[in-house]
Amino acid sequence: MNALSKTLRDALDRDDAIALLRGAISHESITGNEANVVGYLDQQMRKRGIENLDTIDFLPGRPNISGTRKGAGNGRRLLFIGHTDTVHVDGWREHWAGDPREDPFGAPIIADEIWGRGAGDLKAGICTSLAALTLLDRAGIRLKGDVDFAFVGDEESGQPGSGVSAGVKAHTARIASGDLPRPDFVVYTEPTRLAVYPAQIGFFIADITITGKSAYFGVPELGHDALKASHAVMSALWAHSDTISARAEHALVGKGSLLITTLNGGGFIAVPERCTLSLIRKLLPGESLDSAAAELECVIRGAITDPKITMEITYPAGRDHALGGTATEIDSDHPALAMLGSAVASAMPGRGGVEGAPFWSETPFFVNGLNIPAVYCAPGDIRNCHTFEERVSVEEYLAGVVAFADFMTRFCGVEGN
Template sequence: MDTSPLSLAQSLLRCPSVTPEEGGALAFIEGVLKEAGFEVHRPVFSAPGTPDVENLYARYGSGEPYLLFAGHTDVVPPGDAGRWRHDPFSGEIDGGELHGRGAVDMKGGIACMMAAALDFIRECPDFGGSIGFLITGDEEGPAINGTVKLLEWAKVRGERFDHCILGEPTNPNQLGDMIKIGRRGSLTGRLVVEGKQGHVAYPHLADNPIPGMLRLLDGLLREPLDRGTEHFDGSNLEVTTVDVGNPATNVIPAEARATFNIRFNDLWTPESLEQEIERRLREAAGNTVRYRLAMEPTNAVAFLTPPNAFVGFISDAIEAETGRRPALSTTGGTSDARFIVKDCPVVEFGLVGQTMHQVDERVPVADLDRLAGIYRKVLDAYFAESSTKS
């Protein structure tokens, strides 16, 4: 079997695994890894109101340390396939680039992980540690029946990981630009200001909630939540909707509603941030503005993998392969790393993300080879370091 990163990526792209469909992608990975000597499991998880999701867990070796590769085979819908230069599930090569939905996010990254691991095992079958794959089909969907439950399943089996590489596309422009060593948390709040409906010509008989809403939003936004930390930008609160649902121009509305989202750094927990939001609202409302606040539950908390030897292995491998020393970043949205970090330190590094989720998503074939080379260098350094300590 051809286990080059290009061949593996083409096979994965030809699987129409749009969330929550498995599409043959996990079955393909299972077959390749089993042939290489991995023990492979395919647990399916369910929850009321959500689709069943197939997942994959594979392990080679039984020793320590244990390096885990993580990712997802599910992809977002391609949209109108007629707008694509090539069929989104054809895995066509055009102009030195591999085209297809998931080429960047993140079947290409999984292919590179597999190619590197298989190459390492062929050359070093008795390396003494363990290499694993934790692959979900639920990252682009609700993220309920995927990584969270797969980690719980593995923990019940007694699996313990030392470090993890998540292959999300982390580079903004060129391969080697950026490693993600953490992520901000995400917290959403819904605010309602209560008023009294009435005629605009008789404001004394009504109570307009809009001025009150403006006061509350000003109270939330006037001062920054913080100034940032060594590895994080300042937390930011963005108002995403303000609405009174009023089609009439001569009616004072009964209530005003607003929604806001906060991307917060490691100075906050969801609990401490909620307390700060409530404090600011109480202060802005005084005794005159009647309001209700509902904070939505969140599983997206801020986390950081401090720069250490593991981050150094990855940075050194990237520099050796690309000539660029990557920036250590915590920018961007959330990822499944927020779940994995509860079990072991996790670092994210994958392909260039410029075309992810777009029409004609694509990746240079040369980048696939380079990324596989980076992962291989990480494996060499990681297990060489462990052998010198044993």
């Protein structure tokens, strides 16, 4: 632990930081209900000296909130951003009935872990960035550069008519137009167990409808079997996935792949007329989403040999691209990576390493859309998010507060130095 990290650790108000996170978890914000937690964040941001607060609806009744902690001047601008919405809690109460964890928004502390929906994904990250400001104030440190904060909705998918990154689209559009200042570096507070993720996968989802012609089972020659065609298509897709995986491997995010996730179809004592498949394609940084989709369609068409069988493909999960979400990667030599990793390692030895994101989230809107370098870093473990086990370690969370405060000083500079 370096001298600054020790100073910050000694100045940390543990009770305040923990209460901040538990309060955020207690404000249910399942996608579509972001306003419920935004009101809480507004109060907390004002309390922690964040100015120029803006609460603007990206869709009716669904607000983003942003603001700035002004520095003394002559420093670089840093942005911390995270999504306010969480996935649903269906089945949570039944799973934990009679247990202290029964209320998904109760935020109990059990065995030095804070439990609840959104604990890791990603209210711990949001609260880590806000508590870091209070820590700097308690330590008597004033930054040179400005620190921006933006908390946006609609990142999570799963709720009907939502989950298309409408919140971050609205926020980055304001940066692109000049309505908001352009940051020099972005930390998106997805849970990484305090690793630093400068690269992430891309993806698209494809829904495939295969249509033939039904016929009575006794005269199958009069029909055109959609289920049989689907079998041929799936075999071709699995072979295509093997080809994709063998093609390349990225040092941080591994190999590309294709996963068939659903199959529905069949006939009632008849030749099946219609089948539907769904799949998800994992892309590596540098892979073109358009090219990958075109290649997929070629594979599917090549597998259907009956000219009477028709095929339709739709792509329902557009994010920063009409078909899906693009992969991203920033320069591994970017100095902010070393700054952030070192700050984390000082606060919690063994953490702060450079890894790749095994998920898709919203840094492409900055990296690919605005040419602004961005990484993921925050407390929490993505492996227990979206589950009944969602929780975050108190030790990791508090180390994150110290690390973020330390990183702010390194990146933005300190008045008087």
